[in-house]
Amino acid sequence: MVKVAIIGGSGYTGLELLRLFAGHPDVKVVAVTSRSEAGRPVAGRFPALAGVCDLAFVQPDDPSIGQAEFVFLALPHKAAMETGVKLIEAGQRVIDLSADFRFRDAKNYEAHYCPHIAPELTAQAVYGLPEVYREQIKSAQIIGNPGCYPTCSLLPLIPLLKEGFIEPEGIIIDAKSGVSGAGRAAAVSSLFSEAGEDFKAYNVASHRHQPEIEQELSLASGAPVKVVFTPHLTPLSRGMLATIYAKPAVGLEKVLGCWRDFYAGSPFVRVLDSGLPRTVTVRGSNMCHLAAAMDESAGCLILLSAIDNLTKGASGQAIQCFNLMAGLEETLGLPLAGLMP
Amino acid sequence: MVKVAIIGGSGYTGLELLRLFAGHPDVKVVAVTSRSEAGRPVAGRFPALAGVCDLAFVQPDDPSIGQAEFVFLALPHKAAMETGVKLIEAGQRVIDLSADFRFRDAKNYEAHYCPHIAPELTAQAVYGLPEVYREQIKSAQIIGNPGCYPTCSLLPLIPLLKEGFIEPEGIIIDAKSGVSGAGRAAAVSSLFSEAGEDFKAYNVASHRHQPEIEQELSLASGAPVKVVFTPHLTPLSRGMLATIYAKPAVGLEKVLGCWRDFYAGSPFVRVLDSGLPRTVTVRGSNMCHLAAAMDESAGCLILLSAIDNLTKGASGQAIQCFNLMAGLEETLGLPLAGLMP
Amino acid sequence: MVKVAIIGGSGYTGLELLRLFAGHPDVKVVAVTSRSEAGRPVAGRFPALAGVCDLAFVQPDDPSIGQAEFVFLALPHKAAMETGVKLIEAGQRVIDLSADFRFRDAKNYEAHYCPHIAPELTAQAVYGLPEVYREQIKSAQIIGNPGCYPTCSLLPLIPLLKEGFIEPEGIIIDAKSGVSGAGRAAAVSSLFSEAGEDFKAYNVASHRHQPEIEQELSLASGAPVKVVFTPHLTPLSRGMLATIYAKPAVGLEKVLGCWRDFYAGSPFVRVLDSGLPRTVTVRGSNMCHLAAAMDESAGCLILLSAIDNLTKGASGQAIQCFNLMAGLEETLGLPLAGLMP
């Protein structure tokens, strides 16, 4: 059994890690920390884990964390790098779910978040998108686990940009997220009475996931890529769909063929044979469903991509990275079938 | 035009008052107060009122309040009575949406809320259920506007208790409320990700609406009535349904006839000719829909009652009381048709 | 009182017409037809109208229809034109909510729907978007009431195209609709268990509202306009949001100024002073809320537009047209305040 710890486990990504580990045959969770909940049984805060997890939350400096070979950081940005640096020094391997180690260039991070305390470490960190960086992840010391919007946007775009099958200019990403993406914080905008029966855009042309997307698209393309990115909030707890508009350099069949080749060895990306991606069919699973359509008269390629923002968009992807790092089978503990209905 | 003011208008009951007054032909809102929002346009906080309400929030001591003949208190309990006492002294007529003036006996109030600063005033106040206290409301100086659960529970029960058509012992009220009943406060339990796709009971056998229900049932029955009351939270923004179990003294036809007689002059209570009450068919309206069924073999009468918790359960009922107090037609500004779907 | 009839009133647009007429001071509904429901009380099918509408459904050839000066067609396409032609011959004025009279050129209609039986009539019909065709509507004999997606898309785009403030090429409309847009038909894809907790695209690059949008944009632009149009289904009953991407010829302030000028006399279109459009704040109202943002680095203008698909997107707009045709005030019977929460 591989021993792991979760730092900052009182939010939804922590809960999702614990839900998934409950079905993982080769993992033992040795510590879950929370400053505010220390001492309380984990299943007291999260009754979904009643009978599954018999740990209590501990303080973030609890010695039990030292037993873990792998540590998952489910902390806000800034707090994550502060903790991450110490764990790395102690020789532990770190999967960070915040933005702190997602940027190759600390300056880029600093332009959108805050000063970085370990620029050399973020330069070494591996971007935790296994479908693109599988080999590097296996031996990584620290993983910057991708954001949910980047995961949902990059999986359809990267293979096509690498092959030059779409133009790098003029990409528009119209993305829609379930409300759990806003976390478990008590915010008026996340109330049932506000977000239910509502649909809206937010952070138009100013969301911090945009530079993260652009970093990875630029690497795929070999030249700087700028995108238009509009996030929306849709009344579902879990789920994310990206509708992407790009100028094609090839026909639809080549697009589909490119995806199928690129993802042949990737169990969690599925190019649909028929129909279009739906958030509910990937709910609770680590899957990404892809489809494409061509508007011939407008010369526009339309790409569709669906994930569960908490699973493939956060904790599931983190465990996928962990499986690779620990030399385990990539799919261990990660549902392939969505919870439908 | 009758001039009215709203004190504490930054929550959902305040918003609902303003939505309804937007369609009221004989009312002019002269002031809406909010300590935290003072100075901000009302439509800035509530874009649903864009183009409808051009007021800005004012401080609770703003002189404009003095112009109002009628003042609606949309404040938390305790704050409501403190403000209410002053307004009454100034000769204004008050409709209080909090619990502060719902109890005839201040001691009963104090057992469930907090010390009462004006026991004599609550003794004089009229309980604002027009279907029962229509005449008293017309001349009242101060109205204790009923709670949502009491409204939904009392309308089916009072006529039957008055007639002795059900036993006063053994009444069970299993009630279900939409999430807006918890208000616009940022609370984890009201988050979309918590309350959505969830159904649960809360405050079992300990909700503060229970003594309010018992006060009115006891008055109807002529002797002390105790009930079992279980509130639940259901994933809808607006709506409340009560399923009530009682021991019948008569048959089903007499029950329906009793209701029809009692509510013959009440435009907002409707005994359904067929089908069962649904929350969505009264959504946004001031209606209460009633139906009944008899389980003959168990000797149990089952009563069903649906309202919109923010309209008939709060602000709509307050305006219904106001219409009566101001000598206006009872239905003015109050939708009879629900927003379905 | 102006007498009106509704043909095919057993679906959601029929229900919405009746809900709105319940609050209209100058209208008397003399007949509501439904083949399948003839003889049944309207309030039996639609309990939301209990106590509001005491009509029973009649057959589509009931003589009472002849009393109506105005007839609303809430029929499927094809059936609508067959009925419409007869009513026009009988001298009645017709507001058709189907697609049958939305196309100036019957050939364009026929390319997307079916053979047209009255090409000359559709050429004469007025497209019922009052903000654009107010004067023509007043004297129209027959109105082709716009589709929901076209309404939501055209209101932000037409003023900008007329002024040349955006390029006519490269417009992308990413639109999201509530489930009521699919009507009251029993379809698996509209089930709560399918559409709830789901978000998906459908009819990508092939929706029949696209040629309707292109007709009106071409007229506004003075030259043929092609758009990319992607409709999505989002888990809310009512509401529609369009996110539109266009190449700007001017800066953001000019865009906002253009809208403000164009809609100065239009009570149902509101350019938001702050914040972004939300579907819930226009729910049940006839409002359209607009906002815009500029992605400077990408040279892309982002337009946002929200309506209630059943009100401004269907029945409310039909009544707005009717008010103009009947010489009544444009806003009569049409809510300006949305039902929030």
Add this chain to the structure above:
Amino acid sequence: MVKVAIIGGSGYTGLELLRLFAGHPDVKVVAVTSRSEAGRPVAGRFPALAGVCDLAFVQPDDPSIGQAEFVFLALPHKAAMETGVKLIEAGQRVIDLSADFRFRDAKNYEAHYCPHIAPELTAQAVYGLPEVYREQIKSAQIIGNPGCYPTCSLLPLIPLLKEGFIEPEGIIIDAKSGVSGAGRAAAVSSLFSEAGEDFKAYNVASHRHQPEIEQELSLASGAPVKVVFTPHLTPLSRGMLATIYAKPAVGLEKVLGCWRDFYAGSPFVRVLDSGLPRTVTVRGSNMCHLAAAMDESAGCLILLSAIDNLTKGASGQAIQCFNLMAGLEETLGLPLAGLMP
């Protein structure tokens, strides 16, 4: 690997069986039948199974069914017994998810459903509630898998009735179900626009799960038990909560102790240490969460019970029975952690 077949696998209970088997280490599904879908890939109908299930639907008489040692019937009642009789004759073991083998006395079944073609078989069948009939299930030839409402109602009540801790008279079950309980049939009442934002009762005092509940309570009590049973529909896809009112013969601690003893060896029933059952915390899991409260002044015990209607209330329970029948560990393939949020 144990070979199983699913007859009638095109609905939600079939889908749920396949989702759960995807995570079951010791099962091979050899056939999934559907008359209407025969020939179509299962993952074409259910994209949630893309990459998980590579079977195509076959006709109900396909020879591949003969390979299965265990057959799950996910058919409507009547069709289930017709198929079940043949399978039993062929020596296969049958888990029937319909009502056809739930009644010990075929006459009782016939009073509520239709004529029974194999009265002797239903008399021999075992009621598939493992927490009560674990030993009998292990060796059963045919299982009548309990209904969702009975499962949710019986688990809290049976231990207390067996011990005489509640009175057998006067039990009231107020139960609330998610919409998936109505299946995948295209029915107007299950539409998102009808069931969303709605809460209502249905089949009051006339639901067919009532006699099933009474059969099992009578067996537990040793004397005939009648209950009042009111089912409701609540706007969530999955989930069921029962609020049960009973007259206690003992205090609250004894109630909780009785449950804890009775369910000590039952991994899927959990008496909560704190808090109340919620549907979302058991969503997608096979758990039943229990809690109780005492209304001392009314002398009423209030029991609360939550399950996922498709898992513990249907397909999960069927697999739990299968595990016991096949000599496997009871929990194999069955999630203990709910999908929250």
